[in-house]
Amino acid sequence: MKYVIIGASAAGVNAAKTLRELDNSSEITVISKDTNVYSRCMLHHVIGGRRNLEKISFVDKDFFSKYRVTWIKNKSIIDINIDKRELVLEDNSAEKYDKLLIASGASSFIPPVKNLREAKRxxxxxxxxxxxxxxxxxxxxxxxxxxxxxxxxxxxxxxxxxxxxxxxxxxxxxxxxxxxxxxxxxxxxxxxxxxxxxxxxxxxxxxxxxxxxxxxxxxxxxxxxxxxxxxxxxxxxGVRPNVGFIKNESIKIERGIVVDNTCSTSAKDVYAAGDVTFTAPIWPIAVKQGIVAAYNMTGHKKYLEDTFALRNSMNFLGLECVSLGIVEAPDNSYVVDIIETEDVYKKIIHKDGIVYGAILVGDISYCGVLQYIVKNKIDISNINKNIFKIDYSDFFSIKEDGQFKYKAL
Ligand SMILES: Cc1cc2nc3c(=O)[nH]c(=O)nc-3n(C[C@H](O)[C@H](O)[C@H](O)COP(=O)(O)OP(=O)(O)OC[C@H]3O[C@@H](n4cnc5c(N)ncnc54)[C@H](O)[C@@H]3O)c2cc1C
CATH class of the missing domain: 3.50.50.60 (FAD/NAD(P)-binding domain)
Known part of the structure; x- marks a missing residue:
């Protein structure tokens, strides 16, 4: 069996690692335009002079040898022949696969504004x-x-x-x-x-x-x-998925490559993960999809259950913030609770016991439980407590035999 992965970033690298953990003997090849493995989320630290390329790498130097993965770097895929199970590289060489993962990510979009695409700098x-x-x-x-x-x-x-x-x-x-x-x-x-x-x-x-x-x-x-x-x-x-090498509608594409919850595409034995699927163009989802794809490529059934992407954490200029779900109430039927002080801004948007969104600025201590409530649409209408003070203990009750029972399940 030969697995080939296009892309050496969040989705591709995590897929390669998982493939090796699940299959000790098959061949694994990663092909990427990138010549290094690095976190795109940290590129601004390189611009700012705080880190260099080595300090934004998210794998150990011996990653590819340790996991016995062949890495063909600095090479673009320009075509896929689904019938022949073959990739064409930019130098017109061919690479065969038995199972393929497309984790080619996305590229920046330059809007068609007068002179923007032509201008230098x-x-x-x-x-x-x-x-x-x-x-x-x-x-x-x-x-x-x-x-x-x-x-x-x-x-x-x-x-x-x-x-x-x-x-x-x-x-x-x-x-x-x-x-x-x-x-x-x-x-x-x-x-x-x-x-x-x-x-x-x-x-x-x-x-x-x-x-x-x-x-x-x-x-x-x-x-x-x-x-x-x-x-x-x-x-x-904004960004657009890197799908230029998929020709003749051989793989179904809508906003990105269409995948099901096993990361399978419309083509047999071809999987896709990460920003190229446009499920949610964020790092944690790319990692999860890479892992889910690897499981299914090796015949272990695994489903992507968590595509909750409406969460963001940031810490620009020392001000911490987490936002979850929607940031504005869609209409007046929603209740919006706010705490506002000089240092802190907190807002929770809810309706009929379900929290649809929250923003925490200056104090994010409450974000774990809130994320849980928002992501899982937990009904909090029976909890008679200030909404900003709900914690995990509010979801447990003690059964008659003295055991703790989780109420929300
Ligand atoms: C500046 C910046 C800041 C970000 N900040 C955050 C953040 O704070 N939080 C967050 O969750 N996400 C953030 N993101 C988004 C995050 O980086 C992406 O969601 C993540 O990188 C997606 O991983 P991926 O593996 O799907 O694709 P990518 O990281 O885009 O990698 C794609 C890989 O495919 C290769 N490739 C592409 N085309 C070809 C081809 N034709 N042939 C061969 N190889 C190819 C590339 O070389 C690369 O190795 C940020 C992104 C940027 C750019």
């Missing part, structure tokens, strides 16, 4: 190579614009801020981190960023990049007419 932040390119930009830049104020955009801002680049962030939502935070929570971060002299423009779109001689970035023009001078732009406007 426009960067994305997805791969280590992007960091090297940004580094070249930093050498000749004093001012940067960050397009998009999601987690990646704010990561980029923090990294560049640490390199003394003067920054403007442009976000089309009415606040930064619009998927993770409500207005009040976002305002707390916006204040911290503004205190660091970072300009924030919300509810505006990038309309055009104005170029100077040589095709270099000179200014950006926003939809409200504002013009911001800059030497470089970092685009953090």
């Amino acid at each position: 426009v960067y994305s932040l997805r791969d280590y190579d992007d960091v090297l390119n940004i580094e070249e930009g930093i050498k000749v830049s004093k001012k940067a614009v960050i397009l998009g104020a999601g987690l990646v955009g704010i990561d980029a801002a923090i990294g560049l801020m640490e390199r003394d680049i003067s920054l403007s962030i442009v976000e089309m939502g009415d606040r930064i981190l619009p998927l993770q935070l409500d207005k009040k929570a976002a305002n707390r971060y916006q204040k911290l960023l503004k205190d660091k002299n970072i300009e924030i423009y919300t509810s505006v779109k990038l309309e055009e990049v104005i170029l100077k001689e040589g095709g270099f970035v000179d200014k950006v023009k926003l939809s409200d007419g504002t013009e911001i001078e800059c030497d470089m732009i970092v685009v953090a406007a």
Whole structure:
């Protein structure tokens, strides 16, 4: 049996490790464009100068030899022949497989804004190579614009801020981190960023990049007419799955590669895991899917049960925050409880005993139990207690024989 994995990141590496743990004798090959294994979530620390490539690796140096995995690195897959069970690499060599896992992740999306794709010194932040390119930009830049104020955009801002680049962030939502935070929570971060002299423009779109001689970035023009001078732009406007090598509809693709809860695709013996499936483009889900795929590739039935992706933790500029589920009540039928002090902001959105969302800023001590309640839609209507004080003990009762019983199950 020969297992082949496309991608050497969260999903691919965890799948390779699990395959070896479950199957001691088969051949395992990982093929990746990446030449190193590293955490993309930490790339901004490399920009900021706090870490180097080695310090963002999430495997030991001897990982591939220890798990007896052949790693073909720095090579792109350009085609798959499902009938022949064969991959075509960029040098036109072929790699046979018996079972295939596609864990090729996603790439940054550069929106079709006038001059944005053509301009020089426009960067994305997805791969280590992007960091090297940004580094070249930093050498000749004093001012940067960050397009998009999601987690990646704010990561980029923090990294560049640490390199003394003067920054403007442009976000089309009415606040930064619009998927993770409500207005009040976002305002707390916006204040911290503004205190660091970072300009924030919300509810505006990038309309055009104005170029100077040589095709270099000179200014950006926003939809409200504002013009911001800059030497470089970092685009953090979302991602698209890496599926370009799948041709002739040989594998079903919608937003990403379509998988069931065993990570099987529409093609026989082909599995997919991680951002390429677009189940939820976050690290923990990619890891879980990689592991689930490996189990099923080796004939052990395992199902992906937890795709709860609406959880985010962040700690920008020393302010801790966790957000879970929805961040705004959809309508007036929901109850919204809030605690607000100078240092802390907490909000819980619930209806008929079910908590649909929560935001904790400044004090995240309560996030474990809250995540459990939100993720599992636990009914808390029988717990007569302040909603901010519910803890695990509230879900246990003592049976007549003295044993503890878990009430929520
Ligand atoms: C700046 C940044 C910050 C982030 N912060 C967080 C965070 O705080 N929390 C969180 O949960 N998530 C975060 N993420 C998202 C997280 O990094 C991804 O969800 C995760 O990396 C997905 O892992 P993956 O294995 O599916 O794909 P990827 O990490 O995208 O890896 C894809 C792999 O496939 C390879 N590949 C792609 N195409 C080909 C091809 N044609 N041929 C061969 N190989 C190919 C690549 O070289 C790579 O090895 C962040 C991402 C970025 C960029």
